Amino acid sequence: MSEYLPGLAGVPATKSNISDIDGEKGILAYRGYPIEQLARHSSFEETCLLLLDGRLPTGAELDLFDQQLRENRRVKYHIRGLMKNLPESGHPMGMLQTAVASLGMFYPAKECLIGGDACEDLNYIHNTTVKIIARMATMVAMWEHIRNGYDPVTPRPDLSYAENFLYMFTGRKPDPMLARILDVCLILHAEHTINASTFSVLVNGSTLANPYSVIAAAIGALSGPLHGGANQRVVGMLKEIGTPDRAEEYVDRKLSNKEVIWGMGHREYQTKDPRATILQKLVDELVEARGGDVNPMFEVAKQVEIICEDRLAEKGVYANVDFYSGILYSEMGIPADQFTAIFAIARSAGWLAHWREQLADNRIFRPTQVYIGEPMRDYVPIAQR
C-alpha cells in the first residue's frame, strides 16, 4: 500500500511545463521567463498567450489575440438577467462561479467536449479560452454595478484588458498609472504551479467536462479562505492598525496570541515572495508619483512588514503576494470583497493553460484511498437494531 500524505503535500499530481517556483531563492517563472521581466516588459494579454501557447507571441499573434479578447467582452442579455436575480449581498466569488458555470448553458453541445474530439481541436480550445478570459472581467465589473442597483457599464473595445476592467468597474477612464499597476497585478496572479484551484482544473478537465464548469470548479476552490482571500483580510488588518506607530504593538499582540499576520508566509517560499517585491516597488512608485498623497494604509503596511521581518524572518516567513495587492486595489476604488474575484480573473489564464495541457495528454484522475472503515459485516434488519 502506498503512503498516504494528507493534502497530497509534495506528491506530484502532473508533469507540467507552464510555470516553476524556486522557493529557496524566491524565483517564479512562467514558461522559463522570470516574473520580474514579465512584470516590467509584458502585458496581461501577452502573458496569457505565453502561458497558453508556451512561447512569446509575435506582434501579429498578439494583435490578433488582443482583438479577439476585445470582441468577446460583451455577455449575453440573459447572463445579465441571471446576475440581476442574484442576491446583492452574495459574495462576488459566488456570483462569478454561478455566472461562469451558466456560460456552459449558452455554449453547450456544439462546442462541448463530447467524445473527447475537442482534445485535438485547438481552435475550439482557443475560442473557449478567449471567451472565458474576456468575459470573467466583464462579469466582475458588471456585478459591482448590479449589486449596487445600477445598470452595468458597457465594455469599451478601444481599451486594453486592464484599462477596460477599471473603466467598467468605476465608470471612468482610469488613471494610466493605476491601469498599468492593475496590468502588473494581473500578470503576477496569472499562474502559480499546481495549487488547490489548479488541481481542480486538472481533475475536472480530465473528465472532459464542459470547460465552463471546469473553470467554475476552480473559482469555487479559490474562494476558500485557505486559498484566495488573504488580501481582503490584509486590508482589514491595516485599517484596524490605523497608524504606523501602532503596528509594533499589533504584530506583537497577534504573535503572542499565536494568530497569523495576514499577507505573511507562503508554503512554497522560504524567502520573500518575488511577487510581493514587485508590488512593493509599485507601491513606492505610486507614493512618489502622488507626492505622498495616498491612503495611510501604505505607510502602515511598510511598518508592519519591517516589524514582521524582524520577528518572523528566522521562520522563513516574509510578505507574500497578498500583502501589497489589496492596498493597490483599494487605491483603484475596488472594494475588498472583490479582490479574490480579480485574482480569479487573472488566474483564469493559468487555469486554462493547465486545462489545455491536461487535454493534450489526458487520463481521467482516479486516485485511490486508504480504507479505515468497518470490516465486512452482515446487514441488521431494522427491528433488531
Ligand code: COA
Ligand atoms: N503570521 C505569523 N506567523 C506565521 C505566519 C503568519 N502569517 N505564517 C507562518 N507563521 C509561523 C507559524 O506560526 C509557524 O510557527 P511555529 O513554527 O512557531 O509554529 C511557522 O511560521 C511556520 O508556519 P506554517 O504554518 O508551518 O507554514 P505553512 O507553510 O503551513 O503555512 C500559510 C503557509 C500561507 C498558510 C501561512 O503562512 C499563513 O497562514 N499565512 C497567512 C495567510 C496568508 O497570507 N495567506 C496567503 C498565502 S499566498
